[in-house]
Each structure stands twice: as structure tokens, then as C-alpha cells.
Amino acid sequence: MNISEVAAASGLPAKTIRYYEDIDLVHPARSANGYRAFSERDAHMLAFLGRARSLGFSIEECRTLLSLYEDRARASADVKKVAIEHLDRIARKIGELQAMQATLETLVTQCHGDGRPDCPILDDLAGLEGHKA
Amino acid sequence: MNISEVAAASGLPAKTIRYYEDIDLVHPARSANGYRAFSERDAHMLAFLGRARSLGFSIEECRTLLSLYEDRARASADVKKVAIEHLDRIARKIGELQAMQATLETLVTQCHGDGRPDCPILDDLAGLEGHKA
């Protein structure tokens, strides 16, 4: 399997796959002509990586998950731990974004948004209003 | 005002303030000894930047907001436009994170998380289950 085939199969861009090889996530063989020769197992691992990344796991977490996946004797508790930590981070991030959203929505509602120069959004950013730190 | 004072006043690290000068967001004067000499206006601008950044505006958006802030003849509609575009991005990001959260929560619930090796989380990542693309 050449890189474009495995790219189509895994949904990852060829550039990304080369990058993943560079950082030692995958280790495809090489053909006589120097082209990368991907096995079914490589393709499987890349698809795994694509799904883990799309769920927001970091590259380092993916590395951990992949090694757990390859380890037939792993404990599911180890996997669950990684997933729960990631869930915590997601929840925290959502909370931060919702706080920004709430503040901004308030300001946007207050701003008449016409041709006049006075603007509660800028006033808040300038610290002229009682805003939340 | 030296950099550490303005850092304390604005809540931004000194390193970040130097970086903001580097990318032309602020232009503090220099004392005879080469130290940056911040005016009240500089301090004000940095505090403005800190608040805009904490609301998630990108550096380029901050640049726009700052120029609108400095422009006494701006239209509030221009500011509102930037804010609304940012709100859209925030909403999209929240949506993405919530989708990840939902998927992961389902998987985590299904995983017994003990010493046994079988794990629905890894099964899903491996593509063994009917998962959402």
C-alpha cells in the first residue's frame, strides 16, 4: 500500500502520515524504490490514530492508547483513566468557552451596532465598566 | 513605568508584553538606560489586550479591536461584527467539544475499567464497533 492509498483508507492526509512516521507513531516498511510500503496493520493503526485525534486526544495520549491497544494484556482501567482525564479537560474547556460566550453575548446585546462610535464592547475591554475579571 | 510594574498592573507576564511589542501591538518608549518606559496609555492598552485575549479574541482580532478603540470616529457596528464572528467560532468550538464529550462519555460508561483487558474504548478507536465517523 502506497501512502495515498493508506491516506484514503485512513482519512488522514499523506503529509500527516509522514509526520506520524517522523514522530515514531508508525513505522512503515520501505519498498526497493524508497516508497513507504504500508501493511494492513499500519493502515489499521493510522485509522485508530485518526479516530483518537478526532476525539481530541493529544498525540502523546494517542501514543499511550496505541501502546495499550497493542498490549493484549493491558487493563481496561488504564484506558479508562486516560479517557476520563481527557473528559475532564474537555469539560473544563467547554466551561471556559461558555464563560466567554456569556460575557460576549451580554456585550453584543448591549451594543446597538450602528454608525455611532459609542460601544459597550470596547468600553468593557477598556475596563470602563464593572466587568468580570 | 518599568516592565514589571506594567506587568503587575495589566496582569500580563513581562515575557508576553515584550512579545506584544515584538509583534507591534504596543510601542513603549525607552529610557536612557535602554529599559522600556511604559506610559499610562501603554498600560491601558495592555490591560485592554489582556481582557480581549481572555475573551478568546485572536491577536489579529485584538489588533483590529485596538485600532477601533483608538479610532474615536469608529462605528460600533464594526466592533459588533468582530464580536459576533468570534461568538460564532466559540459556538462552533463548543459544539465540537460537546460532540467529543458525548462520544467519550458513552465509551467511558461502557468500559468496566478493571484489570481485564477487554475495553470498549479501544474497540471503538480500532473501528470494531458501529461508531460515528
Add this chain to the structure above:
DNA sequence: ATTGACCCTCCAGTAGGTGGAAGCCCTATC
């Protein structure tokens, strides 16, 4: 033999900083 679609490597750039080294400057103390 040439075209076009592959593939290769290597370098640089993205956003928004952060960490650290090497080296002035300023004040205080002995």
C-alpha cells in the same frame, strides 16, 4: 522520449507564547 501523477526529503511557517542563557544596570551593604 516525454508527460503527468506519484513519491521522496528537507526547510520554513503557523499561533501565542514560554524558558533559558549571556550579559548590562541599579541599589545597597560592607
Add this chain to the structure above:
DNA sequence: GATAGGGCTTCCACCTACTGGAGGGTCAAT
């Protein structure tokens, strides 16, 4: 006057996770 400390300076490297592009080899078909 020497020294110690803290603060200031510049510059370079590093972080995440890729992405774009230059320059050049390979393959299959015409």
C-alpha cells in the same frame, strides 16, 4: 571600592500538530 541581588536587555530554542512548498527521483502510458 568590591560585591551581591534583583531587574532589565537581547536572542535563540522549544512547544502542538501539522501544512505548504521547493527540488528532485519514480512509474506507467503514450
